[in-house]
Amino acid sequence: MAAVKETVDHVLSIDVDKYKYGFVSDIESDVAPKGLDESTVRFISAKKDEPEWLTEWRLEALRRWRTMDEPTWARVDYPPIDFQDLHYYSAPKKTAGPKSLDEVDPALLETYKKLGIPLKEQEILAGVEKGERLVAVDAVFDSVSVVTTFKAELAKHGVIFCPISEAVKTHPELVKKYLGSVVPVSDNFYATLNSAVFSDGSFVYVPKGVRCPMELSTYFRINEKNTGQFERTLIIADEGAYVSYLEGCTAPSRDENQLHAAVVELIALDDAEIKYSTVQNWYPGDSEGKGGVFNFVTKRGDCRGKNSKISWTQVETGSAITWKYPSCILRGDNSRGEFYSIAISNGRQQVDSGTKMIHIGKNTSSKIISKGISAGRSSNTYRGLVSVGRKASGARNFTNCDSLLIGNKCGAHTVPYIESKNASAIVEHEATTSKISDDQLFYCLQRGLPQEEAIALIVNGFVKDVLQQLPMEFMVETQKLIGISLEGSVG
């Protein structure tokens, strides 16, 4: 049976190589006991030393959650999750308390270094001298934020960028005013669960008329076994403000599934603009579908003010299951919502993702560009809603959904929902499904490109419209990521 063993080892080595962020950091953690009840919520709240109103808010969410059922409408298939068999809190032991870089566990810094995320400001500044753009980072490890860079520099401009657990204490009025104002406590099963047990995430406030002087970014890492990550991000752009924010996500390769149920709320007031980009590369599981992150995420932006704009750009390459619909509520007159998405699935990955554009204000416009790429035995569904309310006269939507299939064992589905209650609305939907043709592949090979490079090139061409929406640095990284995600997709 030597050959079989060899094959197994070979396959294992390929998987590890393919997902290069699959390492585990050996860091001593403070973990909540498994299970979820009132005491768990109180435990988390106490750990974070939260005010009473927030504890109550969480408990209310828990009560609501217990009455809710897991949604089953998405085109994904997974074994039932035992919500009592999870840890709802895990934090590296040594970083409790104030987080200056000197106090951060070196093992953590090493982890982020391995991920290519520099956390030392001097190192970042050295990069800037070499022409890289300045990016402030909030690093979230399991349930807590371990460090946030450039806080002082940002504060000079009045920009608040800190872990949400800190904002609760330092800016309670803002948190109280906006938390749950876009995604209500009882919005959906996973969002409600998040409201009860959310751990950490980023908080951003950009004051009136300020253009945030640098890119903000949060880097999420799930490390601990059997732990759910429930981050909560809240971004507020006050009147006339602008901010561009990027999140990146990775997790170790583990045989067990890991649960990630985040909530992101964006609020844009009059004339404000928020650009939110995601590069999601959670561990996707092995080629047989073992392990991987279950990614159940609620992301929603509220264009609350007139002339405001919210733009979502997402590159989804990871997770065993992705259930995610970054949406825009176009409440303010003349507000604009955009959704640009690249969703790549390979192996046994399942993606059900899309957006919702809710037109409420007058002359609101939205644009949806979705590019789904399915390879291996994966399933990739675009699910989107465009809704035009009674008073949303002059509403305008353009949707384009393209699917690309690689090989003949994968699936692509497009499920658009369109509702219009206003006769003046113009809603356009375009959709195509294509396969990478043998001719295209042969043409590239004839010019000397190896097969996998040829596929990456063709796919990068397919997603170009969306790639261009990403901040420059991440565009290049994403192009490479697309190549890596599709390795072994043919033949």
Added chain:
Amino acid sequence: MLEIKNLHARIGDREILKGLSLTVKPGEVHAIMGPNGAGKSTLSYILAGKDDYEITEGEVLLNGQSILELSPNERSVAGLFLAFQYPIEIPGVATMTFLKAALNSHRKAKGQDELTTPEFMKLVKGVAEKLNITSDMLKRPVNVGFSGGEKKRAEIMQMALLQPSICILDETDSGLDIDALKVVSEGVNALRSPDRAFVVITHYQRLLDHIVPDIVHVLSDGRIVRTGGPELALDLEKNGYAAYVADAAA
């Protein structure tokens, strides 16, 4: 340089090449002419390694090395270039990006360093100018929205960049007006050299007025049925393929 020995190939149940032999020496230009359905395009695809065909017998040597077991990209790196009759569109991929990827694949396979962007730009500009290819065209996606003439010029540009040792031109004259034909032919002639050979596949003689071959073959029913000098092409132009079709059928 290129030796094809008794090559038999089929697609499904249909045998298309039935014992084709051909020897091309460095510096030579061979024209392969023949009626529709003779197997001309099949020959070019088989040489380049398209996997729709099953080779049942025979061998193909490039510079003494058998290439039938090589993948298409390995053949490309080994020096074989196919100018397509219908160049393929690749939406979203700028021609420039494509050229760079192709060139760097060749360099990598040969253990050379990849070119820097300025080095590459200089190289491409030089080649493109000679073929009347504008920088605007280089920015457009590969073959997307190109006119017939633009597509063929782009093929020759790729050929010039990759510096192959054997160039196969599959019906390069199809879809070209006389001006475009001239530009393309001049591009090809500029690449003629003592250590490079060409196999020009064409249905019509007119291309051979511009790219003058050393040897002309008639391909009919999967075999070379006649070989001669350039005068053979003129004869075909005058009398057509009828005689050869009848021969082959007999």
